[in-house]
Amino acid sequence: MSDPERELRVSKIRNGTVIDHISGGQALNVLAILGIDGSEGVGVSIGMNVPSDKLGTKDVLKVEDRELSQGEVDVLSLLAPEATVNIVREFEVVEKKRVERPERVVGLLTCPNHNCITNQDEPVESAFEVVDDGVRCEFCGEIVREDIGDHLAVH
Amino acid sequence: MRHDHLLSAGQLTRGDIEAVLDRAADLADDPGAVGERHADRLLALCFFEPSTRTKMSFDTAMKRLGGDTVDMGPVESSSVKKGESLADTVRVIEGYADGIVLRHPSEGAAKLASQFVDVPVVNAGDGAGQHPSQTLLDLYTMRERAGLDDLTVGIMGDLKYGRTVHSLASALTNFDARMHFISPESLRLPHGVQFDLHDAGARLREHTDLDDVLSELDVLYVTRIQRERFPDENEYQQVAGEYQIDAGTLERARDDLTVMHPLPRVDEIAPDVDATDHAAYFAQAHNGVPVRMALLDELLGGDAATDGGAGR
Numbered sequence: 001m002s003d004p005e006r007e008l009r010v011s012k013i014r015n016g017t018v019i020d021h022i023s024g025g026q027a028l029n030v031l032a033i034l035g036i037d038g039s040e041g042v043g044v045s046i047g048m049n050v051p052s053d054k055l056g057t058k059d060v061l062k063v064e065d066r067e068l069s070q071g072e073v074d075v076l077s078l079l080a081p082e083a084t085v086n087i088v089r090e091f092e093v094v095e096k097k098r099v100e101r102p103e104r105v106v107g108l109l110t111c112p113n114h115n116c117i118t119n120q121d122e123p124v125e126s127a128f129e130v131v132d133d134g135v136r137c138e139f140c141g142e143i144v145r146e147d148i149g150d151h152l153a154v155h
Numbered sequence: 156m157r158h159d160h161l162l163s164a165g166q167l168t169r170g171d172i173e174a175v176l177d178r179a180a181d182l183a184d185d186p187g188a189v190g191e192r193h194a195d196r197l198l199a200l201c202f203f204e205p206s207t208r209t210k211m212s213f214d215t216a217m218k219r220l221g222g223d224t225v226d227m228g229p230v231e232s233s234s235v236k237k238g239e240s241l242a243d244t245v246r247v248i249e250g251y252a253d254g255i256v257l258r259h260p261s262e263g264a265a266k267l268a269s270q271f272v273d274v275p276v277v278n279a280g281d282g283a284g285q286h287p288s289q290t291l292l293d294l295y296t297m298r299e300r301a302g303l304d305d306l307t308v309g310i311m312g313d314l315k316y317g318r319t320v321h322s323l324a325s326a327l328t329n330f331d332a333r334m335h336f337i338s339p340e341s342l343r344l345p346h347g348v349q350f351d352l353h354d355a356g357a358r359l360r361e362h363t364d365l366d367d368v369l370s371e372l373d374v375l376y377v378t379r380i381q382r383e384r385f386p387d388e389n390e391y392q393q394v395a396g397e398y399q400i401d402a403g404t405l406e407r408a409r410d411d412l413t414v415m416h417p418l419p420r421v422d423e424i425a426p427d428v429d430a431t432d433h434a435a436y437f438a439q440a441h442n443g444v445p446v447r448m449a450l451l452d453e454l455l456g457g458d459a460a461t462d463g464g465a466g467r
Binding site for chain 1: 240241242259260261262263264266267270281282283284345346347348350351
């Protein structure tokens with residue numbers, strides 16, 4: 001039961017990106033952030049709530065034939081601060097990217113303050129400053145600390 | 156001050172604030188000191204919410220500067236009623252005027268407007284967000300009455316939705332001020348405002364009872380608790396009653412306590428306070444004109460030859 005390959009039930013990929021150590025249950029939100037909904041035709045394997053020594057449970061994503069950019073990796077940090085990102089070519093990990101918190105995120109989240117001007121049908125993208133323990137709307141000042149995945153604008 | 160817009164009090168340094176207050180004091184003494192440089196200038200008044208004092212004092216200030224105003228009029232008779240976005244509205248008005256004063260029911264409206272126009276935007280109230288020009292006249296009044304150093308300020312009432320409170324608290328972090336926030340539990344300062352105050356190293360305490368701090372205060376800033384913030388009338392009556400003051404309440408205060416209020420008041424300050432030496436709220440409202448003259452003078456800029464040029 002402790003063999004991770006058995007528990008993941010997901011085979012290795014030839015080329016693409018493996019995102020590991022995503023907080024349990026956040027994999028679909030991570031896909032949403034990355035704008036991957038299956039319509040692109042790329043192969044996507046998802047392991048959700050698999051046992052993890054480090055996190056208790058974790059999610060794992062394998063996206064075939066697509067290499068995530070550093071910018072894409074950075075926005076992951078908001079949902080999955082512990083995530084590790086491996087770029088795979090010909091079954092080998094050729095690059096390990098570090099997840100770093102960006103200074104701001106634009107167009108990615110919806111402000112939870114219903115009275116914020118960004119929720120009023122104006123031609124403007126939401127913008128959040130990343131602060132110590134969450135994100136903060138640059139328009140109305142609302143702070144989001146928990147369940148950031150619930151406020152994704154890209155669902 | 157060298158800003159393109161006035162959107163929130165948080166953008167103001169102590170130097171910015173003092174420059175406006177000093178200029179306002181000069182203009183209060185001599186309204187003609189500004190000369191003719193605003194003579195051909197127009198200020199657009201865009202009030203998407205009702206206003207008496209703020210709108211009239213901006214109108215008065217611009218006219219006393221020698222300029223003029225154009226007024227969008229009430230929302231009911233404007234193209235906003237047809238569903239026009241704020242971004243479009245301000246882009247059109249930018250073509251008519253040299254500056255825009257904006258009041259809007261949504262938080263962040265002035266910030267949004269500022270991203271779509273090149274003329275200065277003054278936030279004259281954005282929902283429960285900010286009202287920084289009110290703060291400047293509040294500080295002007297406090298400075299006249301009590302000074303801005305070694306100051307103990309109590310701010311009471313609706314701290315959650317009160318935009319004048321959010322701006323004032325933010326600006327006071329620039330000064331040597333201790334802040335006491337007095338409100339019902341349900342109307343405490345919002346997290347975002349608290350975050351900024353702590354970030355700025357503010358010395359603040361929260362209370363539910365004015366009597367805890369009344370005797371320590373140099374200034375008591377009272378705000379209105381709005382009926383619509385409460386789900387039922389009984390709860391409103393009960394809560395609002397605890398945050399009303401009268402001349403009897405103030406017998407427990409220091410003799411030189413200054414009582415302020417952004418107005419309009421309903422019944423949070425009893426009329427018997429008006430005749431006491433504590434009352435500063437009408438003088439405070441009058442200060443709106445010289446302070447907004449100074450603010451507009453700065454934001455609209457002027458001919459460098461008459462402007463002092465260097466360092467600005």
